[in-house]
Amino acid sequence: MTFLPLRTRALSNESAVCVSDGGRFFAASTAFIGRLADERLSDADWDFLAREGHAVAEGDALAAAAHAFAVSQRLTRAGPLDYLILVPTLRCNLSCSYCQVSRVGVHQAGFDWSEATLAAVLRRLDSLPGNRIKIEFQGGEPTLRPDLLRAVIDRCERFREKQFVICTNLNDLRPELLELFERPDLFISTSLDGDAATHGRNRTGGEDATTGFLSNLDAVIARYGPGKVSALPTVDPTSPPDIDSLIDSYACRGLNSIFLRPINFQGFARKRHKASRDLAVGWRDYHERFVRRLIERNWNDRTRFLEESYFSICLRRVFQPGRDRHVDLRNPNPMGLDYIVVDHDGTVYPTDEARMLSRSGVIDLSIGDIETGWDTEKRELMNRHATNQFDPACSRCAYQPYCGRDLVDDIARYGRIDLPRHQTEFCRRHLHMFDLVFQLVYDDDPAVRYSLCRWLRLPGTPTALGAMHR
Amino acid sequence: MIPLHLPVVAEAERPFVTRLRSGPAEERDAATSYLLDEHATSSTFAGRHGLIAVDGVAAADLHGDIVLVQPGAGRLERLLRARSRHNTLLVTERCDQLCVMCSQPPKKTHVDRFALFQEACLLAEPGSLIGISGGEPTLYKDQLLDLIGNVLARRSDLQFHVLTNGQHFGPEDVERLRDPLYRRMSWGIPLYAPEAELHDETVGKAGAFERLEESMALLMLAGARVELRTVVLTTNLTVLPALARYVATRLGFVEIWSIMQLENIGFARNRWTRLFVDHRTGFEFVAAALDHAALHAVPAQLFNFPRCCVPAAYRHLAVASISDWKRKYVDACDSCRERERCCGFFEWHPDSDANAGARPL
Numbered sequence: 072m073t074f075l076p077l078r079t080r081a082l083s084n085e086s087a088v089c090v091s092d093g094g095r096f097f098a099a100s101t102a103f104i105g106r107l108a109d110e111r112l113s114d115a116d117w118d119f120l121a122r123e124g125h126a127v128a129e130g131d132a133l134a135a136a137a138h139a140f141a142v143s144q145r146l147t148r149a150g151p152l153d154y155l156i157l158v159p160t161l162r163c164n165l166s167c168s169y170c171q172v173s174r175v176g177v178h179q180a181g182f183d184w185s186e187a188t189l190a191a192v193l194r195r196l197d198s199l200p201g202n203r204i205k206i207e208f209q210g211g212e213p214t215l216r217p218d219l220l221r222a223v224i225d226r227c228e229r230f231r232e233k234q235f236v237i238c239t240n241l242n243d244l245r246p247e248l249l250e251l252f253e254r255p256d257l258f259i260s261t262s263l264d265g266d267a268a269t270h271g272r273n274r275t276g277g278e279d280a281t282t283g284f285l286s287n288l289d290a291v292i293a294r295y296g297p298g299k300v301s302a303l304p305t306v307d308p309t310s311p312p313d314i315d316s317l318i319d320s321y322a323c324r325g326l327n328s329i330f331l332r333p334i335n336f337q338g339f340a341r342k343r344h345k346a347s348r349d350l351a352v353g354w355r356d357y358h359e360r361f362v363r364r365l366i367e368r369n370w371n372d373r374t375r376f377l378e379e380s381y382f383s384i385c386l387r388r389v390f391q392p393g394r395d396r397h398v399d400l401r402n403p404n405p406m407g408l409d410y411i412v413v414d415h416d417g418t419v420y421p422t423d424e425a426r427m428l429s430r431s432g433v434i435d436l437s438i439g440d441i442e443t444g445w446d447t448e449k450r451e452l453m454n455r456h457a458t459n460q461f462d463p464a465c466s467r468c469a470y471q472p473y474c475g476r477d478l479v480d481d482i483a484r485y486g487r488i489d490l491p492r493h494q495t496e497f498c499r500r501h502l503h504m505f506d507l508v509f510q511l512v513y514d515d516d517p518a519v520r521y522s523l524c525r526w527l528r529l530p531g532t533p534t535a536l537g538a539m540h541r
Numbered sequence: 542m543i544p545l546h547l548p549v550v551a552e553a554e555r556p557f558v559t560r561l562r563s564g565p566a567e568e569r570d571a572a573t574s575y576l577l578d579e580h581a582t583s584s585t586f587a588g589r590h591g592l593i594a595v596d597g598v599a600a601a602d603l604h605g606d607i608v609l610v611q612p613g614a615g616r617l618e619r620l621l622r623a624r625s626r627h628n629t630l631l632v633t634e635r636c637d638q639l640c641v642m643c644s645q646p647p648k649k650t651h652v653d654r655f656a657l658f659q660e661a662c663l664l665a666e667p668g669s670l671i672g673i674s675g676g677e678p679t680l681y682k683d684q685l686l687d688l689i690g691n692v693l694a695r696r697s698d699l700q701f702h703v704l705t706n707g708q709h710f711g712p713e714d715v716e717r718l719r720d721p722l723y724r725r726m727s728w729g730i731p732l733y734a735p736e737a738e739l740h741d742e743t744v745g746k747a748g749a750f751e752r753l754e755e756s757m758a759l760l761m762l763a764g765a766r767v768e769l770r771t772v773v774l775t776t777n778l779t780v781l782p783a784l785a786r787y788v789a790t791r792l793g794f795v796e797i798w799s800i801m802q803l804e805n806i807g808f809a810r811n812r813w814t815r816l817f818v819d820h821r822t823g824f825e826f827v828a829a830a831l832d833h834a835a836l837h838a839v840p841a842q843l844f845n846f847p848r849c850c851v852p853a854a855y856r857h858l859a860v861a862s863i864s865d866w867k868r869k870y871v872d873a874c875d876s877c878r879e880r881e882r883c884c885g886f887f888e889w890h891p892d893s894d895a896n897a898g899a900r901p902l
Contacts, residue, residue: 095790124790132758137791140761144793391838524832530854531832 072117073127075138079104080469080506086539088509093141094392094472095124097538098513119540144392145472146460149405154205154398156412156423157192159184159219161211165240167274174211182211184219188417191442193226203232207260209423211415214239217247224251236260241287242280252295259291263302265312265320273305289324297325308333308354314364322368322377330380331361355503358382362507369525370518376525383526385504388473389512390527390536398422400475400501403458407438407450419445421453424479434482453478456488464492470505512536542888543625543866544597549610549617552591556611558620558660559588563600572664576600593617607661609654620661621669627864628665629672630658632685636677638706639745640731642772642816644807647676655684662692662699670700679709686717693722701726702768708749710756718763727766727796730757733777735787743776754791761794769798770844774816778826785830789837798834800827801862802845806889813891821850821898831855848883849873849900863887869895877901 077089079099087104090096097119099107106112112120120126124141127134161182163174175182184192196204204227208220214237227233235257251257264270271281292300304317321329333354362382369376384397398410399422406421413419418437420426425436438453439445459465459476468474480497481488492498511519517532524532560573563584569575574588584600586593593610595603595617605623610616621628632655636647662671678685689701707730717723730753733743737750760767769792771777771784781800788798803809803817820827827843834841843851844862851859856879863884870885871892877883879902886895 122786122790131754133754133761133791136758136761137793140794390836394838527836529832529835530858531828533829533832533836536836 072121072129074120075125075127077107077125078467078469078471080509082509082513086513088469088513088537089125090469090472091125091138091141092145092472093124093138094145094389095141096389096469096509097123097125097540098509099539100541103540116540119538123538142472145402147401147403147405149408151200152409152411153199153201153203154207154396154410155192155196156207156209156410157213157223158209158211158412158414158426159213159216159223161415162215163210163212163240164215164242165212165274165280166276177212177215182415183216184415184417188413188415188441189219189222191417192223192413195441196223196226202230204230205234205236207236207238209238209412212240212242213237214243214245214248217245217251220251221247224254224257234258240274241284241291242275244287244290252291252299259300261288261300261302262305263288263320263326264304264306265317269312269317273307292324292326297327300326301328301330302326303330303332305332305334306357308351308357311354311357314357314361317361318364318368318377322375327375327377328380328383329377331358332381355500358503359507362511366511366519366522369522373521376522378522378526382504382507385473385501386508386523386526387528389505389508392472399477402460402471402475403454404476404478406453406457406478407445408454411438411445413441417441421450422479424477424483428479428483433486436479436482459492462492464498468492468502470501473505474501509537513539543622545619545622545866547598547617547619548596548615549612550594550615551610551612552593553610553612556609556613556654556657557590558607558609558657558664559586559590559593560664561586561595561600561603561606561608563604605666607664609657609661620658621665621671623666625865626670627672627866628669629674629864630661631674631676632658632678632688633676633681635680636675636706637680637708637746638677638749640808641743641745641776641812642774642803642807642809644804644809645674645676646807651676651681653681653684655681655688659688659691662688663695665696665699668698670702673701673703675704677706677708678703679705679707682709682714686714689726690720690722693725699725702729703727704729704770706731706744706749707753707756707760708746710759712759715759715763718760718765723763723765727768728760729768729770729799731770731772732784732788732792733771733774734780735784739777739780743774757792767792767795769795770801771798772801772803773818773820773827774803775818776816778818778823781826781830782833785833785839789833789839793837793839795839798839798841799844799862800830800841802843804845804887804889805891806887810889819894819898820846824852824855828852828855831858845884845887847886847895847899848879849877849902850898860884871895871899873899873901875901 075091077091079087079089081087082098086098086100088096089099106116117126121128124134124137161175162177162179164177206223213220224235233256238260241261262274264273267281267285271278275281275284362379365377365379384395384400387394411419412423412426414426417440419439419441420437428434429436438450439447457476457478459471459474465471477497478488481490481495484496511523521532523536562573563576566575571589574586574593576584577587578585579600582599583596606619607621609618609620620630633651634648635651665671692699703726705728734740740750741747769788802820805813809816831841841858843859846859848856848859861882861884867888868885869888874880
């Protein structure tokens with residue numbers, strides 16, 4: 072019998088979670104951990120390990136292949152480019168306190184795509200090999216240029232599978248926009264920071280503008296249904312809003328997914344929200360209380376389920392590798408391969424955060440431009456470091472198979488990528504996430520299990536989600 | 542039922558494959574026989590192999606069908622019906638397993654018709670998915686892989702699905718199956734239990750489970766696409782949750798897991814009362830298996846489960862699995878809104894059971 076390596080992390084005083092390189096896991100008593108450490112495993116231990124895919128019996132080729140397969144499932148393989156984040160203009164009609172980019176005033180000239188840039192984008196779209204495309208329009212406020220949105224969308228007709236997302240502040244619903252919104256393959260992503268007062272304070276500035284935004288949001292939901300819209304709250308971790316009122320502002324609109332997002336340490340936030348560099352324990356407490364409150368509310372009203380999107384993504388990564396295409400948490404994290412960001416001047420970046428950081432003048436993370444290409448040495452350099460696989464701290468961490476790597480976040484916060492991982496905010500945030508995942512997976516409370524099963528998209532509610540070995 | 546075999550009188554001496562065409566044609570091709578004359582349900586076609594007179598079906602219904610004509614036996618087989626998405630070629634009737642519920646009990650003799658089948662496949666409607674079944678097709682593994690490889694190499698629009706017991710794959714197949722051509726085919730392989738004793742007993746062959754595991758490891762290494770199939774029986778119902786754990790742990794590479802309700806034909810007919818599970822009362826085991834599969838992202842589906850008999854939370858997994866030519870609906874289905882998405886019943890399913898269970902959704 073060959074024992075496959077396990078990494079452990081304490082779950083409580085009496086138990087620990089044991090995880091293989093392929094992300095298979097079980098909870099074990101400290102007695103078992105002791106037997107494992109002392110090499111005193113019993114026959115029952117060996118049976119359990121073999122059954123669960125943690126040990127390979129002599130000649131069991133299927134177990135060996137299954138383990139290799141499980142490990143491979145944990146690694147991202149970048150397919151052909153099929154996801155573009157496009158910034159047709161940097162202009163914006165709002166000025167949010169933590170704006171992610173150095174946005175410019177709504178009337179400033181020279182911050183929109185030129186004819187040449189548009190032509191180059193369209194040529195690139197024509198040359199993509201696949202028959203699937205996802206396009207996300209970012210800004211600035213992309214709806215200031217509906218003509219550019221239309222030109223891109225029209226050019227994508229040839230793709231069999233297509234999805235468009237317009238990230239907009241919904242401040243101004245012009246008729247030519249509404250015409251675009253009619254498309255069933257087009258979705259709207261917006262920000263909703265909570266109740267009107269909170270949203271006004273963070274974003275719109277005035278009461279009138281807030282009322283305008285909310286009535287536009289409600290109009291869009293009334294016309295197309297809540298499935299058309301995803302909204303995200305940006306939360307100031309030093310003064311987070313009341314949990315129930317934040318949830319209510321989503322739930323009352325039929326929006327069931329809430330992506331709780333602390334202020335990104337980017338753009339103007341670097342100046343105005345210095346505390347967001349290292350999120351305090353306070354933020355993680357808030358997040359956990361938020362998730363636990365959702366669990367209570369889901370249990371009390373089972374006609375619907377609410378979720379915190381990022382927690383759901385992390386939860387699903389534990390059980391269902393590859394299920395979500397969430398490009399911010401993957402390993403390796405391919406840079407500039409299957410998705411790119413095209414800025415207002417045609418510059419190509421590997422991620423939106425890389426664009427913001429470059430805009431802020433901190434470091435130039437551009438990898439090329441839409442006309443001449445981005446298969447560059449800089450892209451190659453980033454890709455050489457875009458994995459957690461060989462990191463000395465990560466390779467000791469039980470959560471490594473589930474976790475990812477975010478170079479740009481490290482550079483944004485610390486100006487370097489070689490800080491010991493456990494000293495980074497990325498690591499602390501994800502340790503918290505996966506600790507919470509396993510706390511809840513091994514929680515016997517039926518209310519907890521009920522919510523987890525909904526977040527995992529299971530048809531029913533099984534009696535246990537993970538194995539336990541004593 | 543849609544008849545698949547028709548009486549025929551043909552001029553030719555030897556069996557041949559041809560496409561039938563009942564409408565007018567601007568260009569004539571050698572692979573097609575064209576309608577000459579028609580009386581009610583008797584039609585005469587003419588082509589490279591001479592005259593063919595078919596009885597029993599209107600010419601319009603045969604339009605586009607790829608048929609095998611056996612003049613000696615006076616029989617026409619509609620190999621690839623143009624209007625069906627459920628065409629299956631039976632390449633042999635021999636088998637080395639004897640499953641308790643076998644719907645197509647094996648025979649000892651084998652007639653090699655691979656060359657004719659290859660001819661038929663090359664004439665298939667654009668974009669077809671062609672099923673291959675038996676008997677056990679991999680008893681003639683080399684001819685089978687040649688047939689599939691030859692057709693896929695010449696027809697980039699076609700796909701194959703082969704039902705096999707997975708007893709005959711060897712290390713020598715891995716390299717061959719890694720050819721990207723074979724990404725356009727999948728293997729449907731039955732597994733009835735998570736351990737040797739019950740599986741071997743179900744398939745009537747000692748050592749079958751172990752041999753299957755060996756094959757599965759090879760198929761995984763070859764990057765083959767596998768559809769796992771499990772028929773629900775009284776004998777394996779309670780082990781379905783354990784089977785789901787086995788699948789998630791050891792067979793996570795399968796493309797899909799089909800959990801199937803029993804078909805009242807073949808060996809199952811005489812063993813019906815002993816083997817059939819009324820899933821209206823025993824669904825909790827199926828549900829637990831489906832939940833575990835979903836938990837670990839193993840796609841699962843229910844075959845031959847009428848949607849009205851499946852709890853609402855699992856209903857989306859019950860697909861219209863029964864081929865058109867052997868599918869029936871009962872009275873209660875007339876007003877059902879989900880009829881189009883439902884498998885209905887096998888033509889030979891006992892009416893007493895179907896009528897008792899069906900209710901419109």
